[in-house]
Amino acid sequence: MAKRYFITGTDTEIGKTTIAAALLHAARLSGRTTAAVKPVAAGCERTADGLRNEDALALMSQCQPPLPYELINPVALEAAIAPHIAAWEEGVALSAEMLSSRCNAVFARNAELTLVEGAGGWRVPLNGQQTLADLAGLLGIPVVMVVGMRLGCINHAVLTAEAIKADGLVLAGWVANRVDPDMSRPDENLATLRQMIEAPCLGVVPWLDQPSADEIAAHLDVSVLL
Template sequence: MPSYFVTGTDTDVGKTYVSAILLKAASEAGKKTVGYKPVSAGCEVINGRLVNEDASQLLANSSLPVSQDEVNPIAFVPPIAPHIAAQDAGVAISAETIKAGYMHLKAMSPDLLIMEGAGGWRLPLGDKRYLSDIVQQLKLDVIIVVGMRLGCLNHALLTAEAVQRDGLTIKGWIANQLHPDMPRYAENLDTLKAEMPAPFLGEIPYAKIPANHELAALTQQLCE
């Protein structure tokens, strides 16, 4: 059962957008899919429950019948770094809860399980612990979403370097165009294709979902 951890070169680079696209494409291809957002910050209280928009998108594009709590077991209201939100709430982010949530979804035998991080690769959980530590323990292959904007070259290469230094395999990277008029977009993309130490999985142009045949090929590759 293929499982991947989707990380980004920074916050707000489109991790959820890309993860949702992949889950939806695989679901429409008849695959059993589920998304997992173990830690989130920036939630609304709806009917007495914390609801995170990113987790809701993963839930909406998963084909397995799971709940918001199963997709997002650890959630905080303020849109700030999760470990700071946890400190303010007087709680600790539990690594065991994160791992248990993953194993629970894995036990459903999905054809594709996507675990999405928060922020970038080295997300603090508090007490000098990081979400990347848990990804290491679960031995997940990593997909990097590169938010295409000024500074993305440095951020992408450093992220890839950190993932590899942690001993994990990068399944590949996806370029997500964040602005329609990024200066020298094509040249930046070509530089990343030449220098990223991992396969180029695809490009998501600004506000445009890739063609169905492109997504079908990618999701088939991810589900193998």
């Protein structure tokens, strides 16, 4: 049976992509087919093949059977800034409805695990009225939250979990990702998060200097999602 999840985070630069790629990698190791969508990506490089985003390419590498880049990242924006600002500057009209239809094109492949990765946090704008939360709502799929373990993470994680619930979506699980090797009292923070978040912890990823999908996958329990 096809399983689909929306990957969000407590902030930007907290490892959503590496966690998503690792979950896909773990699913592949268990013999599952995988697919991914990065509906909108800001911060793309110009290549001979067109605009390409590092995060989307990381997800692409974990899709089995392979998917074309344009299907994985339908809206590629060059400027490494907030997506709605980049879209406005580059003359691209973003909407939750448009991105939802692009996600559904990947869902039609019926992979056993499909992940849709957002950009930044839960309320990142798409335009003057809609955010990525509206896209998740249209898709109607459960959410996996990546918590960047650093000072302030408890507040960010609890607020995000509350917002997901308030928007009528299910928080299927969360991942604690050590993004700050010098974080004080990480174990105590983790214990508080386990207490305050009403969803299973899918794994605790230690600080890794050069994280890779296969290395991170060893710290995750993808069976909860499958």
